[in-house]
Amino acid sequence: MNLQNILSEIEKVDPEVYGRMDSRRRAMKEFASISGKIALASIPFAFSAMFNKAYGQVTPSVTAVLNYALTLEYLEAEFYTNIVGSPGYLTASAAAQGALRKIRDDENKHVAFLKTVLGANAVAKPTFDFTAGKGTGAGPFAGYLDVYAVQLAMAQTFEDTGVRAYKGQAVNVMSDRTVLTAALNIHSVEARHASHIRQMRRALDAAIPADQKPLKPWITLKNSGITYSPAADAAIQKSYNKEEMTTQAGVNIIGLGGSFQTDKAASEGFDEPLTMEEVLSIVDPFIV
């Protein structure tokens, strides 16, 4: 992801972005200074911190949230479009192929819906590198088109991340009841997709760590349920961190209603949100 391009993209929909960062000059200076000082790999985090500083105290506009959602839907839609018909996909059962086409169609509808809602304010589709190589085509998921198990692992991660991303933004669109309800109505569909992809992965029984079986349609602790390569696993884990919560609004869920309410059950019963900054850091390697 070219970070200066991102700032320009945000500026299109949020003309006050530089005001939030004091000034464009200072934002650029801050960014240049950050880039000069730190390792390339840390840039997304530094950028997140800067973004957080700019938006941390201020609720992002409804338009900014919708464009963030649109960007994630672009990613999902293009991912499924790429894998449908790919060599890996062709090794799957007819039922599995049908499910992937159904999900692809849903994601395309989400893109169309959000573009309609945003009208002229809709951001353009970024260029994606689904190997997570930032345009090199040589990231941790290189060769994903050939390996069905990797496609499902990526699909699960994208869906679970999508659920957490929408969840994190609900409070930021509370001021607009129509947008809030629409966002919730997409959020639950992403969760349905995640549930089914997880069932497909359990049936395939590939790339699941032995100590995280059986894989469930819901998220247990902070387990991704995925193992592929150290680099891929590390990237994926960011989508599952902080899912292990067992206390909600000060109420300890463990033991509630019976001894069956273990830490696993307590964590499964509640999905956790991710902030915009956390999600941007997760998807950054996929955006050229």
Place this chain on the structure above:
Amino acid sequence: MLDAVKTPVREEEKGINNFGMQRRNMLKIFGVSAALITVASSCDKDDDNPSTGGINMGSGDVGILNYAYALEQLEAAFYERVVASPYSGMSALETEYLTDIRNHEVGHREFFKAAITAAAPTAVLPSLEFDFSSINFNDRMSVLGTAKAFEDLGVTAYNGAGQLISDSSNGRVYLGLAGKIVSVEARHAALIADLISNGTFADTTDANGLDTARTPAQVLAIAGTYIKTKLDASNLPS
């Protein structure tokens, strides 16, 4: 501590000055499904009006919390019974999944009980009584069909309740909690749908690929079949 009885104050249009046109587009899109919901619910609403008499569910955010608590009580009681007396031919996989779901729903129920009791001890709903006489707990399709109906109902209920929560500091917490729970209900809903017919996990979506939302009145008209305790939902936000 809690703005329980305060009427939700909304900062309408704040920061969305350029949004008028798009909002109209969205309303147009939603007009279609909203009309369908109205037609469907007007067909259903030939029985008792749930809004008269019975235990007051409360108003404002506490009313919405009680509403969620009532639905979680219904789901938890149902799955407790399913797990306690499995239908004939329940597979190991189905037993595992239905037990997990029982655990989650009991967790939700007990969470709401504890949280509402802490926030508004005089307003929390009592334990409700249920009438499951229309369900054949020995029959797989009767149980799974009911489970699917309950899970889908829960998803539409939470999706519809979000906009009824006040835009306040407490309200943000409640909306966050509802969001944490509704996606788990959707995971359940998809799984149950797949157990009935594999691949139907998201057949509930509309032409835009969205799930739908129901108002408390619509939800309680459907859930009322199973809730023996009479509830007065007339003070819930709308």
